[in-house]
Amino acid sequence: DQQVKQNSPSLSVQEGRISILNCDYTNSMFDYFLWYKKYPAEGPTFLISISSIKDKNEDGRFTVFLNKSAKHLSLHIVPSQPGDSAVYFCAASEYPFSGSARQLTFGSGTQLTVLP
Amino acid sequence: ETGVTQTPRHLVMGMTNKKSLKCEQHLGHNAMYWYKQSAKKPLELMFVYSLEERVENNSVPSRFSPECPNSSHLFLHLHTLQPEDSALYLCASSDRGDEQFFGPGTRLTVL
Numbered sequence: 001d002q003q004v005k006q007n008s009p010s011l012s013v014q015e016g017r018i019s020i021l022n023c024d025y026t027n028s029m030f031d032y033f034l035w036y037k038k039y040p041a042e043g044p045t046f047l048i049s050i051s052s053i054k055d056k057n058e059d060g061r062f063t064v065f066l067n068k069s070a071k072h073l074s075l076h077i078v079p080s081q082p083g084d085s086a087v088y089f090c091a092a093s094e095y096p097f098s099g100s101a102r103q104l105t106f107g108s109g110t111q112l113t114v115l116p
Numbered sequence: 117e118t119g120v121t122q123t124p125r126h127l128v129m130g131m132t133n134k135k136s137l138k139c140e141q142h143l144g145h146n147a148m149y150w151y152k153q154s155a156k157k158p159l160e161l162m163f164v165y166s167l168e169e170r171v172e173n174n175s176v177p178s179r180f181s182p183e184c185p186n187s188s189h190l191f192l193h194l195h196t197l198q199p200e201d202s203a204l205y206l207c208a209s210s211d212r213g214d215e216q217f218f219g220p221g222t223r224l225t226v227l
Contacts, residue, residue, distance in 0.1 A: 002158065034215055043120070043206050043218030044159075089159070101147035101166035104216060106159040 003027045004092050006107035014115050019077040021110050023090030026071065030092040032102065035064060035075045038087045038109070047088075048075070080114045087111050119143065120219035122207050128225045131197060137222050139190040139207030148190040149216060150182060151206040159206065165190060197226045 005024045013019045021035075031052040036044035050057040050064045050073070057064050063076045077084055090107040120141045129135050141148060150162040164171040165184040179201075181193040190207055202225045208216040 004158070036218075041220070043122075043208075043220045046215040046217065049215055101149070101164045101171065102210065102216070103161055103164065104159075105161075108156070108158045 001026075002108070003030075004090055004105045004107040006088075006090055006110050008110050009108070010111040010113070012113045012115060013080045015082055016079045019075075019080045019084065019112055019114065021075040021077075021088050021090075021112065023073050023075075023107055024071060025073075025092050025105075027092070027094070027105070028071070029094045030105075032093050033064070033066060033073050034091045034093075034104070035062075036089045036091060036106075037084075038089060044089055077112075080112075082114045082116050085112055085114050120207060120209055120217050122205075122219035122222050124222060125220065126223045126225075128227065129194070129197065130227050131199070133197075134193070134195045136194065137192040137205055137207075137224075139192075139219055141188055141190075141207075141209035141217070141219075143209055143211070143217060145209035145211040145217070146187055147210045148184060148187075149208040149210075150190065150192050151208065151218075153204040153206060153221075155203075163192075194224075197224075199226050202226045 003026050034049040035047040038044045048059050048062045066073045087109045089109045091104040093102040093104050123138045147166045151159045153159045162176050163182040183191040204221045206221045207219040210216040
């Protein structure tokens with residue numbers, strides 16, 4: 001059973017508007033959450049992360065919100081740009097094991113298309 | 117070179133072949149990972165090496181064999197694969213449990 005779920009496989013947004021990508025998780029032991037972006041023929045690129053002790057983290061046009069009681073996080077992109085068109089993956093992990101490594105559990109991704 | 121590199125970028129192999137995927141990180145990280153991404157499925161963690169020690173992942177078939185000779189290099193040795201093993205194989209590295217940096221991946225096709 002998937003512990004991290006992205007229920008929307010795709011999302012289309014007009015340029016300049018807000019994009020909201022959602023992610024739900026089931027494991028209450030997750031304490032660190034990340035968003036990655038992936039273009040075709042490239043590996044995922046880290047975007048933004050949030051620790052479970054926070055409920056919001058902002059980096060430029062990207063903001064991640066965490067609602068621990070609902071086990072839900074979202075990524076807001078404002079304003080959306082055509083170059084943001086990519087697959088966005090949500091990931092979560094528990095406390096690092098083996099000293100330095102984290103086991104990330106990924107969602108299945110949401111294809112964002114920003115229309116000019 | 118910077119970041120995480122993977123070779124080859126594309127690989128086609130028969131079910132009886134033996135091949136190896138190579139990953140190299142130039143970031144000074146101390147943990148390295150192999151992931152598998154099949155079509156329309158989430159990335160699946162296959163193996164983790166932390167400080168050059170392997171963390172077992174019991175769900176990975178023995179036809180996949182990782183090797184980490186030092187903190188900068190990671191290999192995935194492939195032997196008698198099945199067609200369902202065709203996927204994108206991604207390598208990543210990290211430092212102190214922080215975010216993982218991914219390579220571009222190897223697109224593997226098993227005939």
